[in-house]
Amino acid sequence: MSDAASIDSMPVVPEKVEKGTSLTRDAWLRLQKNKLAMICLWVFAAIAALCFIGPYFKYIPGLREVLPDPNATHLSERSQLPNATYLLGSDHLGRDIFSRVVHGGRVSLMVGLLATLVSITIGVVYGAISGYASGRTDAVMMRIVDILYSMPFMIMVIILTTMFGNQLWLLFVAIGAVEWVTMARIVRGQIMSLKKQEFVEAAVSLGYSDARIIFRHLIPNTIGPVIVYTTLTVPSVMLLEAVLSYLGLGVQPPDSSWGTLIKEGADRMQSDPALLVFPAIFFSATLFCLNFLGDGLRDAFDPKSSKD
Amino acid sequence: MALLEVENLRTYFHTRDGIVRAVDGVSFSLDNGETIGVVGESGSGKSVTFYSMLGLIPMPPGRIEGGSAKFDGQEILHAPGPVLQKIRGKRIGMIFQDPMTSLNPYLKISSQLIEPLQIHENMGKTEALKRAIAELERVGIADAAKRVHSYPHEFSGGMRQRVMIAMALITRPEILIADEPTTALDVTVQKQVMDLIRARQKELGTAVVLITHDLAVVSGFCDRVHVMYAGRFVESASSKELFTKPLHAYTKALQASIPAMQKKGEPLFTIPGAPPDLSTEIRGCAFAPRTENHDPAKCPPDRRPEYKEIAPGHWVQDCPCCVQL
Numbered sequence: 001m002s003d004a005a006s007i008d009s010m011p012v013v014p015e016k017v018e019k020g021t022s023l024t025r026d027a028w029l030r031l032q033k034n035k036l037a038m039i040c041l042w043v044f045a046a047i048a049a050l051c052f053i054g055p056y057f058k059y060i061p062g063l064r065e066v067l068p069d070p071n072a073t074h075l076s077e078r079s080q081l082p083n084a085t086y087l088l089g090s091d092h093l094g095r096d097i098f099s100r101v102v103h104g105g106r107v108s109l110m111v112g113l114l115a116t117l118v119s120i121t122i123g124v125v126y127g128a129i130s131g132y133a134s135g136r137t138d139a140v141m142m143r144i145v146d147i148l149y150s151m152p153f154m155i156m157v158i159i160l161t162t163m164f165g166n167q168l169w170l171l172f173v174a175i176g177a178v179e180w181v182t183m184a185r186i187v188r189g190q191i192m193s194l195k196k197q198e199f200v201e202a203a204v205s206l207g208y209s210d211a212r213i214i215f216r217h218l219i220p221n222t223i224g225p226v227i228v229y230t231t232l233t234v235p236s237v238m239l240l241e242a243v244l245s246y247l248g249l250g251v252q253p254p255d256s257s258w259g260t261l262i263k264e265g266a267d268r269m270q271s272d273p274a275l276l277v278f279p280a281i282f283f284s285a286t287l288f289c290l291n292f293l294g295d296g297l298r299d300a301f302d303p304k305s306s307k308d
Numbered sequence: 309m310a311l312l313e314v315e316n317l318r319t320y321f322h323t324r325d326g327i328v329r330a331v332d333g334v335s336f337s338l339d340n341g342e343t344i345g346v347v348g349e350s351g352s353g354k355s356v357t358f359y360s361m362l363g364l365i366p367m368p369p370g371r372i373e374g375g376s377a378k379f380d381g382q383e384i385l386h387a388p389g390p391v392l393q394k395i396r397g398k399r400i401g402m403i404f405q406d407p408m409t410s411l412n413p414y415l416k417i418s419s420q421l422i423e424p425l426q427i428h429e430n431m432g433k434t435e436a437l438k439r440a441i442a443e444l445e446r447v448g449i450a451d452a453a454k455r456v457h458s459y460p461h462e463f464s465g466g467m468r469q470r471v472m473i474a475m476a477l478i479t480r481p482e483i484l485i486a487d488e489p490t491t492a493l494d495v496t497v498q499k500q501v502m503d504l505i506r507a508r509q510k511e512l513g514t515a516v517v518l519i520t521h522d523l524a525v526v527s528g529f530c531d532r533v534h535v536m537y538a539g540r541f542v543e544s545a546s547s548k549e550l551f552t553k554p555l556h557a558y559t560k561a562l563q564a565s566i567p568a569m570q571k572k573g574e575p576l577f578t579i580p581g582a583p584p585d586l587s588t589e590i591r592g593c594a595f596a597p598r599t600e601n602h603d604p605a606k607c608p609p610d611r612r613p614e615y616k617e618i619a620p621g622h623w624v625q626d627c628p629c630c631v632q633l
Contacts, residue, residue, distance in 0.1 A: 019457060
């Protein structure tokens with residue numbers, strides 16, 4: 001092997017190029033072996049698909065009847081039990097519960113996913129810069145995080161809604177502002193330990209710029225914890241949205257989210273339990289699936305940490 | 309003019325426990341195509357010397373206190389970031405101790421290899437990939453065209469070090485700094501890697517700096533050897549002269565510690581004591597307290613011995629206890 005220099009003019013003809021297995025792919029393969037996590041993944045995917053595609057059923061003649069207009073009232077058909085017309089029954093105004101759950105789920109999931117996306121983006125970039133910069137920059141950036149961390153969330157939201165009125169985007173801002181803080185801390189910790197590895201030193205010694213090292217070399221290496229934390233953030237954001245909606249600070253009627261549906265249901269729990277039970281089932285199933293998926297992902301990305 | 313001229317370089321670390329004088333007045337020069345070795349124990353400041361030149365020292369706590377380093381006539385010690393970034397990776401390449409962690413685990417070998425070319429030579433992806441494959445072939449990776457799209461974890465330690473060598477040399481740098489390139493490798497692979505560095509050096513005419521604590525590795529490899537102790541060079545000579553006529557007690561002790569040089573069955577030679585604590589200022593000769601014939605009368609505790617050229621090209625720290633002509 002030592003006279004490697006002599007095999008100078010080897011023909012560069014790829015016969016069959018070996019595709020390497022990336023660590024992300026490795027984790028995916030490992031996740032596929034986790035039955036519970038995979039079931040959760042599919043259940044969540046099914047619920048999400050239903051919620052996002054469902055509202056377009058009204059354009060398709062055969063499916064229009066399955067999901068009628070969630071706000072259309074039929075006062076002659078109030079409080080019906082599940083039947084062929086109303087798959088999950090109807091509420092006190094004769095609205096289709098199934099349709100309301102699907103439409104409400106769309107709002108809940110959208111808030112969950114978008115707010116998470118926003119907070120993850122901010123958190124990852126902020127945490128990465130803070131961890132990479134270290135020293136005084138890091139100290140200042142982290143103190144800002146500490147201040148945000150110690151802000152009473154509910155009061156902040158109430159102030160925001162009284163100042164700007166009840167608007168959906170405010171929800172994103174409020175939730176995003178709270179959630180990115182934890183992400184920033186997690187990523188900062190990751191970056192600080194990654195930074196000591198030689199590949200970062202090698203990258204510096206190869207003359208790469210700081211931005212390149214952060215975005216191309218360091219952040220991809222935090223993908224494991226980031227994905228895990230993301231799947232755990234989505235349910236907590238959805239829960240936050242539900243709490244806010246329950247308090248009347250979130251989504252406003254006639255629009256509905258799972259939070260407002262559960263609130264409405266709770267008001268009529270005794271006369272009309274279906275109003276509470278069905279949205280709650282969908283909501284809990286989603287949260288449950290995401291949490292188990294998050295656990296599964298953590299084991300998949302860090303096989304050494306799993307208990308067995 | 310030499311390719312690299314370092315003059316009285318001093319790098320200190322300002323830590324909570326005091327000022328650690330990691331590099332305390334180091335001077336040397338490196339010519340085109342020359343090979344030098346820097347030998348010393350862990351913590352003697354070998355790596356810090358070269359890391360400070362390239363701006364790889366974390367600051368703070370590190371600080372370059374003084375001296376100069378001229379690369380190709382250009383002062384690089386306090387050069388601004390963008391200037392250094394053009395030199396690092398393009399004109400001075402580096403390989404590291406642990407090949408297991410010196411490649412990015414999340415990027416394919418191919419993208420890591422073409423990155424320096426894309427940055428420093430504005431090369432297109434296809435062309436860069438061709439160069440990368442050719443370079444991999446040259447460092448002795450069989451079926452490079454097939455394997456170039458693998459991930460680092462699919463390569464063995466020795467192969468990763470080959471990839472590192474390919475990566476450091478792909479831009480044809482004028483200097484290659486090898487920081488203990490074989491320490492983390494198998495003995496059998498060690499020789500292959502050293503042979504490979506040598507072969508690539510001959511072909512490209514690169515100057516090589518070999519940082520190591522293994523005197524045996526240096527002997528056959530380097531033109532000139534600098535022995536470093538407690539932040540300073542204690543002896544420097546051509547590698548032949550250093551091995552046949554070592555002057556300083558530390559050099560002699562290092563040589564005596566090479567296991568292969570010792571008689572079978574006898575306990576292995578070790579240097580008594582430990583290297584001095586660099587966070588307190590060393591006043592006298594740093595090594596004298598560890599020599600057998602230490603005599604405070606002969607070796608004043610308040611004066612660091614002078615670094616002198618005793619014979620042509622043979623420099624030594626002139627401590628009366630440590631140097632016996």
